Amino acid sequence: MNRVGFLTLVGREVKRFLSLYNQTLVPGLLTTVLYIIVFGNSLGSRIGPIKDVPYMHYIIPGLAMMNVITNAGANSSSSLIQAKMLKFLDDILITPLGGLEVSLAYILGATLRGFLNGVLVILVGMAITGMSVAHPLEALVFLVVVGWTFGAFGLLVGIYARTFDNIQMLMNFFITPLVFLGGVFYSIDMLPPVWRQISLFNPLYYMINGLRHALLGIGDTPALGSLLVSLAMAALFTVTAATLFTRGYHIKE
Amino acid sequence: MALAVEIRDLRKRYRGGVEALLGINLEVPEGEFFGLLGPNGAGKTTTIGITTGLVRPTSGTVQVMGHDVVTDFRAARRCIGLAAQELNFDWFFSLEDLMRFQAGYYGVPPASVKERALQLFEEFGLMDKRAVKPRELSGGMKRRFQIARSLIHDPDILILDEPTAGVDVELRHMLWDYLARLNREGKTIILTTHYIEEAELLCDRVAIIDGGQIITTGSPAALVAGQNRDGLVLELAGDGAAAAAALDGYELTREEGRLTVTVSRPELQIAEIVNRVTAAGATVQDLTIHRTTLEDVFMSLTGHSIDA
Incomplete structure (x- = not known):
């Protein structure tokens, strides 16, 4: 184990996204504020409370999770594809860092960006709407686990991808629909029965409702089940990404 | 004498079928200034790639200071500093950051290399560029930085892939002097080149490589004597x-x-x-x-x- 090397690479990943805060932290906050104002304020009064929670509060966990997922996923995928395309990945591949260490460092960096975005969205949401958090510790666990899951997913995407376009496509055609259909803006109880059943196959539905339970004390599914689904996805993506990276798939000749 | 690099029956077949190495054998003793001489496409960069861990061998073995580059890659890679042919840098960070990161990746705590980093910046004339990002450097400065950085973890072996390709005469001579000095101070140096003059001037021994095979190995003087023209x-x-x-x-x-x-x-x-x-x-x-x-x-x- 090359502990110094691992921590250095994590530090590099964190420093990278912090120095690019205009692309990595600010946009999520801005869209959150817009969503709360437009959806929460103007539409919320017509939709009314869901499970006794004001609509403006109801959407905050979903918005937080949306930011965790997109930011964690974008961090590892774009960081790796940049290193691949600009060919400075070699600087890391020649060092005494193993594939597992490099993978975990990328994932951890992405997790931290996702986590930070999630926390910021929740704080802004609390400041605007006056919402309070029901189970803070549970919320932190969900933010970390889901951040890790999509950090690992992003790494997988970064390994497969040959261009930036590959990444953009995956985000637009895969992640964004799953996030929206995972119940960011609604409870699946409001859907027709067929769509309700289909939603149960969307892992993001569990993650969003897990955080909803942590923040608001309500949710469409039990929190423990949500956590287990998230952990299973995290394990699946981590093992797959680290294995491919170690074998040098799309990484080494 | 102990061997810095020992290559046995090394073959590389790339996906797509290109046979880059057809089974080469090489021994580079510690302290030697060794040249790998051959035209573009001869297999020089593939040999370097396998030795440094960038390319996976199809068969055969490479040992670096007695460590196998596949099964004992951590120990092997710690012994090597690489200045690759291409000048690609992590473009988000300053030279100073990149120097610290590289030390860290090699397991050297960044705080403990501060002095060494400054010394290398000084030696390579980059003292006033420390806070600058790589893309703001000229080609010659990039090459200087790349070689300086490859030395940050004080490796036993320095490998340079075409270090003087595309650099001006002045820098070429500066690099030659510097590399000769490093070698006198005990570092094993392996360089690939297709500049004959460079190999003749610097190398104790050269291997001539062509079409994925080592054609011959010997000191420049012996090779010249053997093929009197x-x-x-x-x-x-x-x-x-x-x-x-x-x-x-x-x-x-x-x-x-x-x-x-x-x-x-x-x-x-x-x-x-x-x-x-x-x-x-x-x-x-x-x-x-x-x-x-x-x-x-x-x-x-x-x-x-x-x-x-």
């Missing part, structure tokens, strides 16, 4: 045909009015050759002695020029 070059008025006829029996090549007579100890044959040519009615306008170069060695061993 010394001779006289005559510049003649006219096409030189008459002169060529007069030198029947010598090994000759004629291009327009330039006649090359390949002969050992050419300095002892000047009078004889000039007399014969003059007697045949030809006019010698210029005469030079040609000494065998590695280029000649390369040519006579592979049948083609190193630039081909």
Whole structure:
């Protein structure tokens, strides 16, 4: 184990996204504020409370999770594809860092960006709407686990991808629909029965409702089940990404 | 003597079928200045790639300071500093950051390399560029930074892939002096080049590589002696045909009015050759002695020029 090397690479990943805060932290906050104002304020009064929670509060966990997922996923995928395309990945591949260490460092960096975005969205949401958090510790666990899951997913995407376009496509055609259909803006109880059943196959539905339970004390599914689904996805993506990276798939000749 | 690098039956077949290495064997003793000489596409970069962990071997082994580069990659890679052929840098960070990161990746705590980093910036004339990002550097500065950074973890072996490709004369000489000094101080240096002059000037030994095979290995002087191509070059008025006829029996090549007579100890044959040519009615306008170069060695061993 090359502990110094691992921590250095994590530090590099964190420093990278912090120095690019205009692309990595600010946009999520801005869209959150817009969503709360437009959806929460103007539409919320017509939709009314869901499970006794004001609509403006109801959407905050979903918005937080949306930011965790997109930011964690974008961090590892774009960081790796940049290193691949600009060919400075070699600087890391020649060092005494193993594939597992490099993978975990990328994932951890992405997790931290996702986590930070999630926390910021929740704080802004609390400041605007006056919402309070029901189970803070549970919320932190969900933010970390889901951040890790999509950090690992992003790494997988970064390994497969040959261009930036590959990444953009995956985000637009895969992640964004799953996030929206995972119940960011609604409870699946409001859907027709067929769509309700289909939603149960969307892992993001569990993650969003897990955080909803942590923040608001309500949710469409039990929190423990949500956590287990998230952990299973995290394990699946981590093992797959680290294995491919170690074998040098799309990484080494 | 202990070996810094030991390559056994190394083969590499790339996806798509290109056979880059056809089973090469190489031994580089510790402390040697070793050159891998060959044209583009000969297999130099693939050999370096496998030794440093960027390319996976198809078969065969490479040991670095006694450590296998696949099964014991951590120990092997700690011993190597690499200055690759291409100048690609992590463009988000300053040179100072990149120096610290690279030390860290090698397991050296960044705080403990502060002095060494400053010393390297100083030696490579980059002191005032420390806070700058790589893309703001000129090509020559990038090359200097790349070599400086490859030394940050004080490796036993420095590997340079075409270090002087595309650099100006001044920097080339600065690098040659620096590398010679590092070698005198005990570092094993392996460099790939297709500049014959560089190999002749710096290397204790060179391996000539072509088409994925090592053609021969030896000191530049021994290789030159083994493939003697010394001779006289005559510049003649006219096409030189008459002169060529007069030198029947010598090994000759004629291009327009330039006649090359390949002969050992050419300095002892000047009078004889000039007399014969003059007697045949030809006019010698210029005469030079040609000494065998590695280029000649390369040519006579592979049948083609190193630039081909």
